[in-house]
Amino acid sequence: MKRIGFRIVLLAMVACIGPAMAWDGANVRNCTWCHGTSAQGYMVAPRLAGQRPTYLEGQMRSFRDHTRDNPFSKQYMWGAVAALDPSAARDLAAYFAAIPPRPANDGDANLIAKGKAIYMEGIPEANVASCYACHGPNAEGIREIPRVGGLAYFYVKARLEQWGEGYHSGIGTPMPVVARSLGPAEIEALASYLSFVK
Amino acid sequence: MRAPSGPGRSSSRRANSPRAVLYALVLTVACSVTSHAQDRGGFEAKIEYCKTCHGLSAQGYRGWFPMPRLAGQQPQYLENQLRAFIERRRTNPVMANVAHVLSPAMIASLAAHLRSLDPKPIGGAPRASLGLGKRIYEEGLPESNVPACAACHGSEGKGQNEIPRLAGQLYEYTVGQLTGWAKVRGQGSAVDTSAIMAPTAHNLTRSQVEAVAAYVSYLQ
Numbered sequence: 001m002k003r004i005g006f007r008i009v010l011l012a013m014v015a016c017i018g019p020a021m022a023w024d025g026a027n028v029r030n031c032t033w034c035h036g037t038s039a040q041g042y043m044v045a046p047r048l049a050g051q052r053p054t055y056l057e058g059q060m061r062s063f064r065d066h067t068r069d070n071p072f073s074k075q076y077m078w079g080a081v082a083a084l085d086p087s088a089a090r091d092l093a094a095y096f097a098a099i100p101p102r103p104a105n106d107g108d109a110n111l112i113a114k115g116k117a118i119y120m121e122g123i124p125e126a127n128v129a130s131c132y133a134c135h136g137p138n139a140e141g142i143r144e145i146p147r148v149g150g151l152a153y154f155y156v157k158a159r160l161e162q163w164g165e166g167y168h169s170g171i172g173t174p175m176p177v178v179a180r181s182l183g184p185a186e187i188e189a190l191a192s193y194l195s196f197v198k
Numbered sequence: 199m200r201a202p203s204g205p206g207r208s209s210s211r212r213a214n215s216p217r218a219v220l221y222a223l224v225l226t227v228a229c230s231v232t233s234h235a236q237d238r239g240g241f242e243a244k245i246e247y248c249k250t251c252h253g254l255s256a257q258g259y260r261g262w263f264p265m266p267r268l269a270g271q272q273p274q275y276l277e278n279q280l281r282a283f284i285e286r287r288r289t290n291p292v293m294a295n296v297a298h299v300l301s302p303a304m305i306a307s308l309a310a311h312l313r314s315l316d317p318k319p320i321g322g323a324p325r326a327s328l329g330l331g332k333r334i335y336e337e338g339l340p341e342s343n344v345p346a347c348a349a350c351h352g353s354e355g356k357g358q359n360e361i362p363r364l365a366g367q368l369y370e371y372t373v374g375q376l377t378g379w380a381k382v383r384g385q386g387s388a389v390d391t392s393a394i395m396a397p398t399a400h401n402l403t404r405s406q407v408e409a410v411a412a413y414v415s416y417l418q
Contacts, residue, residue, distance in 0.1 A: 121292070124299045127247035130292045134251065134261030142262050174250045174259070181247065 027092055030080065039096050041104065044072050046155045050101025055146040056093035060084060062170045070158075070167040103150030107192025115193025118186055128181045131190070134174075139197045144170075149197030156191040241307050244300075248308065251292075255317040257366070264370035269317050273309035275362040278391070280305055282383075287390050289382050323369035323412040327405070331413025334406060342401045347410065355417040360391050365417035372411035376402060 032038075034045040041047030048056065062068040063077040064084070081089070107115075119139070122130035131148070135141055139149030148156065163169065163179030182190070237243055248268065253259040258267035268276070282288035283297040300308070336353070338346035347364070351357050355365035364372070375382065379399035384392035402410070 121295050124296045127243050129247060129250040130296075133263055133265065133292050134259075136262035143260070145261060172254070174254060177246055177250050177254070181243075181250075 027084070027088055028095060031092065031096070034076065039099050040102050041152050041155065044155065044158070045076075047101060047104070047151055048096035049099035050150075051093075051097055051147055052141045052143065052145065053090075053093040053097040054144045055141065056096060057086075057089055058144050058170050060089045060093070061086075067171060068167075068169050070162045101147070101150055103198050104152040104195045107153040107195035108188070109192070109196070111189040111192035112196055115189035115191075118190055119193060123186070126181065128186065129174075129178055139194060148194050151194055153191045153195040156194050157187055160187045160190070238307075239304070241304065241311075244304060245308060245311055248312075253317075253320070256312055256315050257317040257320045258368040258371065259320075260322075260368070260370065264368045264374060266371045267320065267367050268312045269315035270356070270366070271309075271312055271363050272357045272359060272361065273306070273313050274359045275357065276309040276312065277305055278360055282390065282392070287384060288392070319366035319416060319418060320368060321416070323415040324408070325412065327409035328413050328416070330406070331409035331411070334402075334410045335413050339401075339406065344398055344401050344406075347414075355414050364414040367411075367414055369411050369415040372414060373407055375399075376407045376411065377404065 031048065034042060035048050036042040036045070039047065039049040041049075059068065060081045063073060063081045066074075066078060068077070084092070118128065119131045121132075122128045131139070134145050135148050136145075139147065141147035160179050160182055163176045164182070169175055249256055251259060251261065251265045252268045253265070256267065256269040258269075259265040279288060280293075280297040280300060283290055283293040286294065334344065335347045335355075338344045338349075347355075350361050351364050355363060357363040376399045379392075380396055384390045384396060399407075
């Protein structure tokens with residue numbers, strides 16, 4: 001019993017110190033210059049707070065391997081992660097994943113209902129897949145599938161457009177196929193709806 | 199089908215010039231004309247749509263839900279299930295709408311195409327009780343009234359006619375189906391062959407379900 005108690009205390013200490021150590025490190029500050037001091041995203045740099053850690057790690061890998069190749073990724077992220085070793089990337093992912101996310105609320109509120117309908121059911125007659133099937137009922141994501149609820153309107157819109165324009169992301173993602181089926185009005189509605197999801 | 203645009207257009211919300219609108223219109227029309235000509239009645243677009251969720255080679259995909267492998271599946275089984283979604287004999291939040299817009303001819307082409315695919319199993323199932331899984335699959339559990347799976351699904355798990363292929367099926371999907379059988383499948387229709395599985399699914403314990411689901415997931 002005593003031993004279990006000791007283990008719990010030890011675990012709790014590690015859990016507290018772990019993020020604190022990362023916070024002290026320059027790595028976190030290098031991210032928050034652009035992604036915001038509380039990692040809630042800023043302009044074109046997306047929110048990292050509350051993001052799935054496996055997704056964050058995978059994206060850092062795709063920047064390092066130059067597979068995610070849209071202009072801002074090339075311009076900023078390729079260099080930013082070049083010197084990150086995998087264990088530092090894992091620590092950063094765990095650190096940002098643990099911060100509670102806040103929704104951007106910056107889409108067009110009139111499009112919420114339309115966006116939500118597309119999110120949940122897709123548009124079967126137009127071959128638009130349901131986002132819900134992979135990203136979850138509250139757009140919270142799972143494993144390597146990102147949380148998209150509450151991301152900024154401009155970011156989601158830009159990402160969906162970039163796939164349609166032929167830019168790449170990680171390997172093996174179905175998103176280029178998904179994006180091909182979306183027209184400008186659908187992208188507008190989805191990005192608006194998602195920006196309000198808590 | 200996308201308007202020509204420089205990378206980074208998304209960062210501003212500027213109004214499109216008339217010229218850009220014209221470009222977009224011409225491109226849209228041109229693309230839709232050519233793609234319609236090449237695409238046999240919308241088949242290519244539809245199969246791509248299926249693979250968005252079920253894996254880019256229909257090998258199955260782990261999303262929020264486990265999306266089953268469709269590759270190599272028995273056409274008769276696929277057609278029956280799509281009809282079951284439409285008639286609400288099988289409950290699923292997404293598939294009822296998906297199935298509803300498919301014509302019988304489209305269903306037949308999709309099923310024939312999927313039957314011809316043979317990607318490697320997606321893998322990822324726990325390996326600890328593969329031995330137990332194999333025994334249940336090949337011999338059943340006489341003491342619990344569980345017949346051998348192989349008796350109907352075949353010794354290699356390929357299925358036949360309305361009996362589905364299990365070989366290479368996603369572990370989480372099989373576990374979910376067998377544990378939720380009565381709730382999800384065969385909703386009160388005498389014609390629904392899914393009812394055959396209800397007592398068997400009921401007689402399997404959770405760990406037996408996991409063992410047999412892991413075993414079939416590795417069958418090629």
